[in-house]
Amino acid sequence: MSTSNEPVSFPAGLEGVYVCNTTLSEVEGLEGRLIFNGFNAIDLAETRTFEEVWFVLREGRLPSQSELSTFVSQVEALSHLTLDEYKLVKKLRGGEPMSAFRSSLSAVANGRGFKSWMNRDKAVVAEEIMTLCALTPEIMEVLHTGRKPKLKAGNRGYADRYLWGILGKQPAEADLRALETYLILTVDHGLNASTFSSRVTVSTGADVGAALTAAVGTLSGPLHGGAPGPVLDMFDSIASVANVSNWVAEKMAAGHLFMGFGHRVYRTDDPRSLCLKRVAERQASPRIELAKAAEAEILAALAAKQQAKALAQNVPVRTLRVNVEFWTAVVLEHVGIPRTLFSSTFCASRMIGWGEHIREQIAGNKLYRPRSYYTGSKP
Ligand SMILES: CC(C)(COP(=O)(O)OP(=O)(O)OC[C@H]1O[C@@H](n2cnc3c(N)ncnc32)[C@H](O)[C@@H]1OP(=O)(O)O)[C@@H](O)C(=O)NCCC(=O)NCCS
Structure with a gap:
């Protein structure tokens, strides 16, 4: 160990550092592949329902038809706020939607008396996690509308309840399927900052409400999941296909x-991103032509810049591509979600990923306690 108080070197932002094992998801960045518990995430997104993928994360296999209907009913049974909770959440409306959701989630968990998971039945703790996930669409509906959640007779599951609550009416099948594809694609993504945050918090023995609330707070930062709103702002600013070239050059x-x-x-x-682009093409959104033109022009401009930089510095070219947020913006706008709720929609999906990471952390818990290197003065 160094004895001077010169800074020691460590990977900034913990980049490349492994801190836990997981079976939940793997991001293969070089190959461009995402795996959910043994399944190709894109295949799941294109062919399965949100509940089927939730089941895959929990069990590592697809459910049988009867397991699926039991699971869907189990989630739905937990998905309703009590009258007191509705009144409480209504009071927390206003300000940033993600901040209001964070406060509501914490208040509901506390109101239900959630306590440390330590020395408690793991099945009860797992049900607490599932409850907070299942309640998310109704909490977001109340925060968005201020009204008691609508009855959604015959709804087709989590994605349907979420979209119905935000739109105030039963969504069209194509919109539901587009949203469900998005929710599946974003349900988990390795050890990103908010997932890490949920695992750190629950590793202290904190209740699962605290861990999920910590994750929501972490996700709310603009560096983590806040880009699709600004992508739409960019389209607004470009305004027309004819203006793309000038706008990008400037x-x-x-x-x-x-x-x-x-x-x-x-x-x-x-x-x-590739999967959502296919969804956007099927939607035939009015944004599609502008989005495609902007994508092509920006990619070409970035490639030229990166190539010139690599040549000047004699280093390999670092190619930049479109990320998930670009086509998310087009897809979510088309299904009718206001851009102020794009981060909340991401959060409604990621709640399930966090919940499963929390369960996994509890199953083999070790308190996270890294070190900081003191660079201050000696007394
Ligand atoms: C996502 C992001 C944070 C990744 O950052 P990163 O891996 O640290 O990438 P770097 O910052 O090392 O980028 C390498 C180079 O490409 C440039 N670059 C990266 N993303 C860029 C972008 N979206 N637009 C223009 N230039 C970009 C950087 O400026 C940097 O150039 P430099 O070497 O001259 O400083 C970054 O690409 C970004 O801010 N993108 C825009 C926001 C966004 O879409 N976020 C959603 C992520 S899912």
């Missing part, structure tokens, strides 16, 4: 950071 010259481009882990196409 922004390149100013050293602009283009929202929806680049990724910390993927060094090839983000497979979620």
